[in-house]
Amino acid sequence: MATTEPVSTLTDGTDGSASDDVTPASEPSGTARDATADQAAQGRRMLIGLLRPYRGRLAAALLLQAVGALAGLAPLLAVIELGRELLAPGPVDHGRAWTSVVWGAAGLLLRVLLTAAAGGLGHLVDGELHLSLRRSLAQRLGRVPLGWYSHRSSGEVNGVVQGDVDTLHHLIAHAPGEFTSAVVVPAASFVYLACVDWRLTLVALIPVVLGVSVHRLLSTEERRREGMAVGQAMGRIGASSVEFVEGISVVKTFGGAGRVHQRYRRAADDFADFFLGYVAGSAGLASLSALVLSPPFVLLLVLTGGTVLITEGSMPPADLLPFLLLSVALTAPVAALGHGMDNIHAAERSADRIHEMLSVEPLPRPVHPAAPHGDRVEYRAVGYAYDDGHPVLHDIDLVLEPGTTTALVGPSGAGKSTLAQLLPRFFDPTQGSVLLGGADVRDIPDEELYQRVAFIFQDVRLLRATIAENIALAVPDAARSEVVTAARAAGLHDLVQTLPHGYDSVLGEDTGLSGGEAQRLGIARALLIDAPVLVLDEAMSFADAKTEAEIRRALGVLCAGRTQLVIAHRLQTITRADRIVVMEAGRIVESGTYSELMAAGGRLADMWQAQHGPGAGPQGEAHR
Numbered sequence: 246m247a248t249t250e251p252v253s254t255l256t257d258g259t260d261g262s263a264s265d266d267v268t269p270a271s272e273p274s275g276t277a278r279d280a281t282a283d284q285a286a287q288g289r290r291m292l293i294g295l296l297r298p299y300r301g302r303l304a305a306a307l308l309l310q311a312v313g314a315l316a317g318l319a320p321l322l323a324v325i326e327l328g329r330e331l332l333a334p335g336p337v338d339h340g341r342a343w344t345s346v347v348w349g350a351a352g353l354l355l356r357v358l359l360t361a362a363a364g365g366l367g368h369l370v371d372g373e374l375h376l377s378l379r380r381s382l383a384q385r386l387g388r389v390p391l392g393w394y395s396h397r398s399s400g401e402v403n404g405v406v407q408g409d410v411d412t413l414h415h416l417i418a419h420a421p422g423e424f425t426s427a428v429v430v431p432a433a434s435f436v437y438l439a440c441v442d443w444r445l446t447l448v449a450l451i452p453v454v455l456g457v458s459v460h461r462l463l464s465t466e467e468r469r470r471e472g473m474a475v476g477q478a479m480g481r482i483g484a485s486s487v488e489f490v491e492g493i494s495v496v497k498t499f500g501g502a503g504r505v506h507q508r509y510r511r512a513a514d515d516f517a518d519f520f521l522g523y524v525a526g527s528a529g530l531a532s533l534s535a536l537v538l539s540p541p542f543v544l545l546l547v548l549t550g551g552t553v554l555i556t557e558g559s560m561p562p563a564d565l566l567p568f569l570l571l572s573v574a575l576t577a578p579v580a581a582l583g584h585g586m587d588n589i590h591a592a593e594r595s596a597d598r599i600h601e602m603l604s605v606e607p608l609p610r611p612v613h614p615a616a617p618h619g620d621r622v623e624y625r626a627v628g629y630a631y632d633d634g635h636p637v638l639h640d641i642d643l644v645l646e647p648g649t650t651t652a653l654v655g656p657s658g659a660g661k662s663t664l665a666q667l668l669p670r671f672f673d674p675t676q677g678s679v680l681l682g683g684a685d686v687r688d689i690p691d692e693e694l695y696q697r698v699a700f701i702f703q704d705v706r707l708l709r710a711t712i713a714e715n716i717a718l719a720v721p722d723a724a725r726s727e728v729v730t731a732a733r734a735a736g737l738h739d740l741v742q743t744l745p746h747g748y749d750s751v752l753g754e755d756t757g758l759s760g761g762e763a764q765r766l767g768i769a770r771a772l773l774i775d776a777p778v779l780v781l782d783e784a785m786s787f788a789d790a791k792t793e794a795e796i797r798r799a800l801g802v803l804c805a806g807r808t809q810l811v812i813a814h815r816l817q818t819i820t821r822a823d824r825i826v827v828m829e830a831g832r833i834v835e836s837g838t839y840s841e842l843m844a845a846g847g848r849l850a851d852m853w854q855a856q857h858g859p860g861a862g863p864q865g866e867a868h869r
């Protein structure tokens with residue numbers, strides 16, 4: 246069954262290979278440590294940059310949260326005052342007691358209101374940031390070179406668009422509250438307790454000092470690096486699990502589960518190793534931190550210190566009450582700080598990845614748009630390098646005369662796909678230029694280019710939409726009759742008629758398509774575009790004889806009279822091409838008709854003999 250993508254997916258990678266970079270969990274080199282620190286600092290800068298437009302509202306949320314946190318202390322103070330009143334010798338002053346209760350209740354109410362307002366504001370900002378980031382990412386993903394997707398897995402792209410954008414939620418919607426409470430509540434409690442008895446306040450601060458010290462030990466650069474390695478390992482699991490699922494059909498076909506799933510298993514093993522290392526490195530300290538910050542430990546210290554002061558007569562017993570209630574409030578936010586920092590670090594890493602994706606160079610839009618005159622295609626001294634310094638195409642000069650078929654042949658890795666993909670601008674050449682109708686393709690506006698150049702590469706992507714919408718993808722306002730005519734010509738109409746909802750059947754829901762059917766749908770798409778120039782990857786080796794005959798028939802209809810550039814994998818299909826171009830190591834090494842090249846006894850003749858045996862003659866037909 247062919248791959249079906251949700252409609253919202255812009256496009257997708259076909260060769261999902263996750264990065265194999267694995268940051269070692271131990272013994273970091275100085276350079277690795279510097280790189281990690283740089284990455285963290287960069288993540289922080291990115292995060293600040295992302296949040297800058299919302300700083301006013303985030304500050305307002307912080308202020309509301311701070312006042313709310315202070316108001317939240319009122320009920321505790323009310324209980325303390327009430328306790329003092331009730332424990333004091335003599336008759337109870339009912340007026341004072343009720344005043345404390347009212348103040349406590351009012352504080353509680355205010356806290357609820359302000360915290361809700363701060364949370365609501367945070368969530369509003371969060372919603373806006375999400376929307377704006379997703380829009381920017383969608384816009385950028387729609388402008389990046391199509392070729393950018395070919396070395397990225399859909400898991401990787403989805404991890405940023407979905408996962409990393411979601412990771413920012415905690416930071417924006419919840420972290421301000423946690424951090425404000427972590428600062429405001431202990432500070433106010435400290436001041437109050439110090440006014441009651443500074444000596445017992447110092448005792449109550451012991452767990453805080455211990456907790457902060459342990460937390461500092463837990464937040465070393467080493468720990469941060471390990472955390473990043475765990476995050477990266479998790480990312481690789483995400484990417485490879487998508488590949489794993491996408492590759493299941495291949496595994497079933499070839500029965501090589503062990504080999505094919507090696508990457509997934511390695512990613513899972515790596516994650517387990519990093520995670521265990523991360524947990525093992527912090528388990529002791531984390532337990533110690535939990536212990537010293539726990540209410541029983543705090544109360545034990547305060548009770549012991551308080552008992553000493555009370556028994557020696559230097560503190561009234563009623564003064565112990567505020568310590569019993571507020572000393573725990575002193576430490577609780579320190580505990581929250583640990584989780585909060587983890588979330589902030591995760592958000593920094595996400596911001597960095599989002600920024601990286603938003604920084605992908607888009608294909609430049611034409612500065613001086615030009616209209617092609619005619620359909621003549623010309624590659625002029627074209628060179629291309631995926632990576633600086635490693636050119637895969639050198640000095641290609643090639644002309645496709647209108648209405649002719651040019652077949653590209655050559656060994657795997659010769660550069661055939663790269664050469665073909667430069668015409669529909671999957672990438673722009675790093676040297677030279679590609680011209681269509683005399684205009685550089687870089688100067689032809691996208692809409693114009695894609696009306697003139699249609700391409701069918703190996704993997705026909707289908708959207709989770711109706712068959713009619715899938716066929717009319719590039720011509721959304723096409724009439725139903727035009728869609729049907731294209732489907733008929735592509736040999737798809739009879740199949741569609743058997744479906745429950747005909748052309749309105751939703752792919753991936755009402756029905757699925759086989760590989761051959763998907764290819765015919767791709768042909769119907771191209772027919773509807775009616776582009777005069779076609780770039781085809783003739784990848785039909787998987788098809789059985791009947792399917793191949795059907796696809797060939799459909800291609801015959803599609804290709805008639807058009808200028809074609811065909812990547813040929815099987816030589817018998819190119820014998821009637823107007824021109825055969827043999828490529829090796831990124832260069833054109835031979836060019837001519839089948840008979841000319843066979844008569845010359847050069848590379849094509851060698852390849853022919855290798856595929857068909859000595860003395861074999863042509864058996865097939867080119868797409869004409």
Ligand SMILES: Nc1ncnc2c1ncn2[C@@H]1O[C@H](COP(=O)(O)OP(=O)(O)OP(=O)(O)O)[C@@H](O)[C@H]1O
Pocket residue numbers: 395396631632637655656657658659660661662663664
């Ligand atoms: N996205 C990419 N990033 C880096 N290098 C790439 C990328 N795609 C292809 N290459 C390299 O460019 C060279 C040419 O590859 P290309 O796919 O164009 O060859 P091909 O002749 O079409 O091969 P095949 O017949 O196997 O598809 C190869 O060395 C390949 O490894």
